[in-house]
Amino acid sequence: MFNISWFKTKSSDSKVESISKENELLKNQVKELITLDETGFFIELNSLLKSILKKAVILCKAESSFIATTNKKPTDLNVHILNQVSQDKINIIKEEFVKKYEQWIETESDIIKIDDFTLLPLVQRHKMLGLIGLKLNSKTPDNIYEMLPVLANRAAASLESAILYEKMFKRLLVLSNVFIFGREIVTNVDLKSLVDKFLKIAVEGTDGEIACLYLFKEKLEKPYFTRLFSASSKNVKFVAGADEGYTDLIKLVRKDEKPRNISDFDKSEFKETEINKIENITVKETAIIPLKPRDSLLGILQVCNKRSNTPFSYEDLDLLNILGSQIAFVIQNTELFNNLEKAYIDTLSALTNAIDAKDSYTKGHSDRVTDLSVKLAIEAGVENREVERIRLGGMLHDIGKIGIPEIILNKPGRLDDNEFEVIKSHPVLGVGILGNVEFLQNVVPIIKHHHERYDGRGYPDKLKGTEIPYLARIVSIADTFDAMTTNRPYRKALTTEESLKEIEKCKGTQFDPELADIFVNMVRHNGL
DSSP, X not given: OOOXXXXXXXXXXXXXXXXXXXXXXXXXXXHHHHHHHHHOOOOSHHHHHHHXXXXXXXXXXXXXXXXXXXXXXXXXXXXXXXXXXXXXXXXXXXXXXXXXXXXXXHHOOSOXXXXXXXXXXXXXXXXXXXXXXXXXXXXXXXXXHHHHHHHHHHHHHHHHHHHHHHHHHHHHXXXXXXXXXXXXXXXXXXXXXXXXXXXXXXXXXXXXEEEEEEEOOTTOSSOSEXXXXXXXXXXXXXXXXXXXXXXXXXXXXXXXXXXXXXXXGGGSTTHHHHTTSBTTBOOOOEXXXXXXXXXSXXXXXXXXXXXXXXXXXXXXXXXXXXXXXXXXXXXXXXSHHHHHHHHHHHHHHHHHHHHHHHOTTOTTHHHHHHHHHHXXXXXTTOOHHXXXXXXXXXXXXXXXXXXXXXXXXXXXXXXXXXXXXXXXXXXXXXXXXXXXXXXXXXXXXXXXXXXXXXXXXXXXXXXXXXXXXXXXXXXXXHHHHHHHTSOBTTBOOOOHHHHHHHHHHTBTTTBOHHHHHHHHHHHHHHOO
């Protein structure tokens, strides 16, 4: 647990009692803030930012405040929440922060002062992730500057996890939609309908307002197919005389086949032809990707107007590249489905690697459990379709641990009862994380129930015997075997034979007896 011994009461005769009470209140507030990082339930970015700022304001008794994250360029602040701060004031702070940032790089100081605001950098691995801005006053506790570094440290740790989660899970959701969309290709021959679904995914994935697709054939001067999609209007169209959006900018991308990311058309040579090409909409910024599935240009994808009023990011361009490559394969009637599946599995693999990286004692655990689960499923005669399902289930069985604090995952000793209850929440957290991913709905039962016991004493639902999904029973054996054969801080790894004897001992209580026998025989005869 964290050291909060720096809270010292003053010895002034008349104020000792009142100051002691105030410090006790402050200690409770800091403990609440620390809890942000330890509960693991604030993995959604906006919820986390609101909670951090609320705790900071209460702790410091600030009269006004804000919280911001940094963009790819650290001096570009993205302000998420304002409390009693005018936009003019924020603009002044942003301008001054650009100057102060260079000084901060040299010292990495705990506090930055701009006018009457105290800025608290949120730093992880020498990188500024965001800022808390506080306007302090006479009600602010005297020892607040001792508390602020602790506040910032815990907030930054939580923020780093939330940013990682948001980026990876957003990518997962978008790719899931694309993967499902790929299934429709076989039966859906309406190009406009297919393209509209694709453009909808592109808009939602980048938080854009407008998406355009232009398709070309080598011998045709103009696009043979143009489609425009809006997130807010069904009747969106190009203005008369705009040549269906085929502007000088699109012509240039067709010629040099290079992507573009333009954040300010006022400074661009394409201002005149680009900003007013869509009826009733001003194009403010744009990201453009050429579609080249092989050696020849097939088309161009353009997304306009980030709804958060920020430039399109590197992650947006990366996502558009993935989507663009897929729609190109759709149109060419090639092997879209296999490419989508690979991108999807790679993303899931990245998520599981992020989980394993949190727990220094179980690196590679998800891969090993997946391998053992697949082998046991095949040995048990599971159908090929179900084997693929268990492959995903094994890969993602611990996805919920992304919401478990590292201080618990990496505790050098046995967990106490409260800590074990937090660990036990990871199957339910996993269901919450993947609950909206349609493609993975048939995998969710494996994730939720891989810690149930055959005798009904497991968690989270205390299912018994055949009430436990069959594939979850398979993963349970593989998961436990790998845990037993891996070094832990509180014990050394068991040998393979010792672990197999333990599984034999626990068949009928912890494990499905038939599956336990199959697993033990499989390992003894075939090895790992």
